[in-house]
Amino acid sequence: xxxxxxxxxxxxxxxxxxxxxxxxxxxxxxxxxxxxxxxxxxxxxxxxxxxxxxxxxxxxxxxxxxxxxxxxxxxxxxxxxxxxxxxxxxxxxxxxxxxxxxxxxxxxxxxxxxxxxxxxxxxxxxxxxxxxxxxxxxxxxxxxxxxxxxxxxxxxxxxxxxxxxxxxxxxxxxxxxxxxxxxxxxxxxxxxxxxxxxxxxxxxxxxxxxxxxxxxxxxxxxxxxxxxxxxxxxxxxxxxxxxxxxxxxxxxxxxxxxxxxxxxxxxxxxxxxxxxxxxxxxxxxxxxxxxxxxxxxxxxxxxxxxxxxxxxxxxxxxxxxxxxxxxxxxxxxxxxxxxxxxxx
Numbered sequence: 001x002x003x004x005x006x007x008x009x010x011x012x013x014x015x016x017x018x019x020x021x022x023x024x025x026x027x028x029x030x031x032x033x034x035x036x037x038x039x040x041x042x043x044x045x046x047x048x049x050x051x052x053x054x055x056x057x058x059x060x061x062x063x064x065x066x067x068x069x070x071x072x073x074x075x076x077x078x079x080x081x082x083x084x085x086x087x088x089x090x091x092x093x094x095x096x097x098x099x100x101x102x103x104x105x106x107x108x109x110x111x112x113x114x115x116x117x118x119x120x121x122x123x124x125x126x127x128x129x130x131x132x133x134x135x136x137x138x139x140x141x142x143x144x145x146x147x148x149x150x151x152x153x154x155x156x157x158x159x160x161x162x163x164x165x166x167x168x169x170x171x172x173x174x175x176x177x178x179x180x181x182x183x184x185x186x187x188x189x190x191x192x193x194x195x196x197x198x199x200x201x202x203x204x205x206x207x208x209x210x211x212x213x214x215x216x217x218x219x220x221x222x223x224x225x226x227x228x229x230x231x232x233x234x235x236x237x238x239x240x241x242x243x244x245x246x247x248x249x250x251x252x253x254x255x256x257x258x259x260x261x262x263x264x265x266x267x268x269x270x271x272x273x274x275x276x277x278x279x280x281x282x283x284x285x286x287x288x289x290x291x292x293x294x295x296x297x298x299x300x301x302x303x304x305x306x307x308x309x310x311x312x313x314x315x316x317x318x319x320x321x322x323x324x325x326x327x328x329x330x331x332x333x334x335x336x337x338x339x340x341x342x343x344x
Contacts, residue, residue, distance in 0.1 A: 003149055004125060004208050006201075010152040011039055011113070015046035017148050018111060023049045023083040025074055027097045029057040032089055032115065035155075039088060039113075051077055059244035061092050062131045064140065070100045084109040084147075090116035091123025091248065095138070098129030102144030110146045115155040117167025117195075118248055121174075121207040124149045126215035126225075132244070136304050137236045143220055151208065156195040166249030168193060168284050169231075169256070171203055174210045176256065176277070177227050177316075177324045182206065183280055193284070227324040230316040231256030237301035241294050253286035254342055261341040263317040265334060266327055273321050289344035295336065 005017070018024065024043060028036035033054065040050045053070050055061040074083075085108060087097025094112045101110035114124040130141025156164065168186070175182030182203060191197035211228065218225040235255030239246055260277045263269035281288050303313060313335075317327045 003146060004151055004212065005148060006151040006153070006205050006208065008152060008154045010150045011035075011155070012042055014039075014111070014113070014148075014150055015043050015048060017150075018043075018048065018084060019109065019147060021048060021082065021084040021109060023051070023077065023079060024086050025051050025053055025070060025077075025079065025083075025100070026086045026088060027053045027055055027070060027093060027100065028088040029061065029090075029093055030054050031057050035115075036088055039086075055093065055096065057092075058090070059092050059132060059239075061089075061096050062138075064131055064133075066096060067100055067103070067131055070096075071104060074100075074104055079104060079108070081105050081108055084111060086111045086113065087124075088113045088115065089119070090114065091119040094119050094124040095128075095130055095141075098127070098144050098146065099131055099141055101146075102129050102142035107144060110144060112146045112149045113155075114149065114151060116159060117156060117164050117204070118170055119167075120151045120204060121167065122170040122211065124151075125208055125211045126228075127219065136301060137239055137244075139304075145219070151204070153195060153201060153204065159195070163247065164195060165193060165284050165286065166247035169249030169253045169281075169286055171207050172280050172284070173228075173230055173252070173256065174207045175280075176260075176318065176321060177230050178210055178322055179206065180321050183276065183321070186280060187283055226314075226326065227316055230318075230324060231259050233302050233305050233313075233315055234258045234298065236305065237298040238290060238294075240301050241297055250287050253281045253284075254288055254290050257281065257288045258338060258342050259315060259317055262315060262327065262330065262335070262338045263319075265338055266317060266330070268317055268319045268325070270320075273318070276321065289342050292343040295339055298339075299332065299335065 043050050085101035087094040112124040114120045127145035130138040186192045189199050191199045231252040235252035238251040260274045264274050312329045315327045
């Protein structure tokens with residue numbers, strides 16, 4: 001089931017898509033206050049009562065205290081099962097909005113409007129919601145599919161260039177795990193990172209459809225959906241080590257290079273395919289190395305990762321480009337050796 005509507009200038013036309021909701025909680029970061037107010041006016045002109053919850057920007061919003069703030073607004077406004085939650089913002093905001101919707105009355109309708117590239121191709125798609133804890137990223141959450149995701153490419157106009165390039169890490173991830181044409185498009189077309197170009201729009205739609213197809217097949221991550229975590233085991237550990245001050249795409253770009261090197265050391269991936277990772281991330285200007293002195297902390301975090309089962313670490317690796325697999329219980333020695341390939 002495709003839940004995403006992709007285009008330009010969508011914000012003024014979403015009211016008819018809200019499926020009869022009479023009341024909406026609009027969750028948005030302070031940085032998007034003007035856009036949120038404009039959307040609020042449009043929805044109220046359509047007869048929908050809108051309450052605005054202004055939340056912190058970025059990962060600071062993904063805290064249980066912020067979710068509780070949203071629940072309080074909903075409780076005071078007598079939100080019922082016919083009402084809805086709208087998340088306007090980047091991946092952190094849509095993760096939070098989905099979690100609030102999933103937990104209020106055990107689930108109300110959720111509509112997401114991602115305004116970052118990362119949100120468009122990853123966080124807002126597929127129904128994973130969550131908040132962070134001191135012990136790790138996304139350890140508390142729920143599966144709750146949004147009714148619709150409105151991907152308005154015009155909202156990227158004000159996105160800083162480095163944020164857009166970081167979001168491209170998730171785009172090329174789909175190339176590594178499924179569609180190698182994405183990688184060639186990025187390498188051969190400078191317009192691949194121009195948000196106004198048709199090439200860029202094509203990459204975004206292709207990425208979204210890949211994720212929708214995978215998550216529709218395996219909604220609760222019991223099988224193929226795990227492959228979407230390529231690069232994320234080390235990437236999430238880096239994010240925690242940096243107290244979530246790093247961009248997600250920067251962390252998982254290192255994570256994907258690490259996973260490629262691990263694949264090669266495990267006898268799966270060729271050196272040429274590992275080099276392709278470095279070529280792609282170099283073209284995007286994303287980091288491929290991290291600090292040597294952080295290894296013990298990173299290993300401890302990875303051992304708590306939600307992909308670990310019965311105390312056994314699991315990594316998404318590649319047998320070849322486009323063919324992901326799971327590596328069970330790599331030794332600490334193998335992981336340490338692999339890490340040397342990404343030490344700065």
